[in-house]
Amino acid sequence: MPIYNRIDGEWCPSSDEATVTSHDPAAPDTVVGELQQSTVADTERAIASAQSAQTTWANTPGPERGAYLRATAGRLESRSESLAELLSQEEGKTLSEAMGEVQRAIDIFYYYAEKAADLGGTIKASSSEATTLSVRKAPVGVVAAITPWNYPIAIPAWKIAPALAAGNTVVLKPATNTGCIAQALVECLVESGLPEGTINFVTGRGSVVGEVLATDERIDAISFTGSEGVGDVVYQNAAPNQTRVQLEMGGKNPTVVMDDADIEQAAEIVAAGAFGVTGQACTACSRAIVHEDSYDAFVETLTSKAQALTLGPGVDDPDMGPQSSASELEGTLEYIDIGTDEGATLETGGGVPTDDALDAGYFIEPTVFSDVDPEMRIAQEEIFGPVVAVIPVSDFEEAIDVTNGVEQGLAASIVTESLTHANRFVDETEAGVIKVNEKTTGLELHVPFGGMKGSSNELYREQGDAGLEFYTTSKTVYMNY
Template identity: 40%
Template sequence: MQTARDLIAEYTSTGTLEALPKGHFIDGTFIRPSHNRTMESFDPGRGEAFSGFTAGTREDVDQAVRSSRRAFETVWRDTGPAERGRILQKAAALILENLDLLAVTETLDSGKPLQEAMGDVRGAARAFEYYAGACDKLQGDSFPLGPDHIGYSIHEPVGVTAHIIPWNFPISTAARGFAPALAAGCTVVAKPAEQTPFTALLLAKLLSDAGLPDGVLNVVTGTGIETGAPLTSHAGVDHITFTGSVQTGKAVMKAAAEEVTRVVLELGGKSPVVVLSDCDREQALNGVLGAIYENAGQICSAGSRLVIERSIHADFVEQLVRRTKALKLGHGLENPDVGPVNSAEHLAKIAGFLDRARARGASIATGGSVTQDPATGKGWFFEPTIVDSVAADDELAREEIFGPVLTVQVAEDAEHALALANECQYGLVAGIYTSDFARAHRLARRIDAGQIYINEYFAGGIEVPFGGNKKSGFGREKGLEGLKSYCKTKSIAARIA
């Protein structure tokens, strides 16, 4: 098995990786449809294509859905929970055995630094491990109906589930959806983002190698229009898990409404990091930096708004700027502090926000411009950026930029910070830094967001339910709440006397 060093050497010398899969993954194998249409996948760190993949059609989606329907009705829903758990546990082990291949592939596809991709792969393995242990613990309730009746409930799998996977965390998002769906007894048809198709395909093959029956997990690649839309509108789909933009999420909801299909939506975010004057300064500085610059800020739950008390604002931002300027940019395989953004189109979108802000006279404390890999002069990079003292009605404080851009908002006190935190159309996550634990929990109760971090941004793991309020979507993934998304409750009552 090739190590990360071997794979990087192969890529450096050939510009690609031989191990990258070809075709869709349907019925337990890679297939190339007769139309043989392909697309290019780009390395954001170089801004160059490094491989091709199948551009799917409506017919390919239909084949995958029909395959998963057969597998659900004939095999998977009736597979014993303990056996499902054993397969998922084996999958977790295989993911770790293939850590280097998956991580290097993720870096080439998404652009993120290799150490971040390694963490994502380990997190994917942990998701399968966690839900492997939950398979045989899905138990219902009994109802106190008196001596003449018996009543109880059971959890049943919803059926065929569609998963639309985003480009910013391809393997992480795939795993957090696949694992609970399979644990509940559902089958899966996945459509990875056209920018990052490969780790979903590799993951499907590893699950097959772990013993997952053919057709239980199918992956179709291609564009949102030609494969994503047909999948979310397919009459054979019983549930949709979607992660992406608000605009596309609305389209998914409309398509689902036509077939009355269940939906879980994880959409955008403009998450505040509330830093109060009594915080541990070093802890808060490190937390704010990681919250916005991990994965070049391309995270739905990124801490993209710093809401800070005025009494510490100037000194805190000065230190933050100094640390931000010291961050090293580079190709993901070089393990930089900050990697590229995912595409030329997205780079232009980020630049547009800063161009408009500059025209409005915004106070750009550092960064604010398109740049390149200092080592090669290539790639799609944007400077780590801080914009200071932004008004609450400015688009930098209201719209999701999805890049390495931190917006600073100044609060007079904790109550004002709370108001600023909630003055947003999104409600995905929020961070709080303070030494007053009671005040932290009071704020946590009053901030309108699906998940709150206290004194550590991105705290928690697969055990903690995740999802948003307001325009950040609805439904929950991860934790036992995530497992329930793939279950339907059946109640049974009977007279026994």
């Protein structure tokens, strides 16, 4: 299936007609779609298209902009089953997980459709009785959205919807290996009647398309989700133009299990956070920090839960699908070797399944390591696969030290019956998302999302009202009468 760029209101091939294929990670010989390997010229045309359309879109009344977003949500809703199947086939998620992600995209567009009417600004009291003082919201201009493969419809949605609601035009560059589902989202936007040039879509290498988006002075803001290394490059490339940049990157997310926790509940929370979406979430739990009095029972229970999970193609809706690509699988297997070499105990998993039906795909067994030292690489570095390192601690203070003893700070959770420990954990943990008696994954769309330390540049948050701040600037108006 050919997937074309969307530039200046038209679906078009790459200017040099080069393409790249997207494959089913459960059956890599199966081609899902053929995408454009776009050039510098293609990307520059997309930016010019967005720039040309920006003033007209900015002058469109907020309620009218919201109507387009509402129509997009409706189009997504009408196609939700086929979109979930496409997402599952292209990224590897189970069908249930894919359906949940598609629903999140629908909900995001409905949410920001209503928010678009509330962006006029505020009235403030002036010190002069003959002056009306107001603060008006204005769009920043042309936005580049650079999105990852692991949530290939939800993350584009939570960047595009607030950007459009605020009056910006957008150039979307998705991850190439999940470009088909991203293009389907853009199709729904186009079918809503969105004016030409308001949304532009360009696929291709980050080293080509991404670099142009990060360095072109016509780009007014860049919203990036991906690895810390690439995010740093985007930030540095954008700095000479003083382009506004929002970075959301990785995490090394812990769940602390205190000695008063119910072991069954704690193991279920960790398993859901570690093995859901095949561990391929920036908020996935990759460290279980467990009080020594509960440690052995917890390891045994978590190991049993990992062993009970079924693997298979995402479209068959097993408990866990494949990793998204050969490189992701290789990276996870490498970290498993590192953990073994470092002296951690491999309790279960650690390899590819022996089932012949899964042999061709990028499948890996859910993996549990025990006897992990906090300084081991498997306890310090993001793995992005279904691997959890179980670390023993002697008390709450040590648990906090281990929780904060990594370079990233995205999500963290604690399982406890103590209000003191719960509240101290909230106060003392260096993370942008903190949960009590809940898995690290899963987000509400109407509250801020973002990390601390190496997980984010911390300047702006995504989602909710905070998500609109990045896409707007302000004008303070003194009206004397």
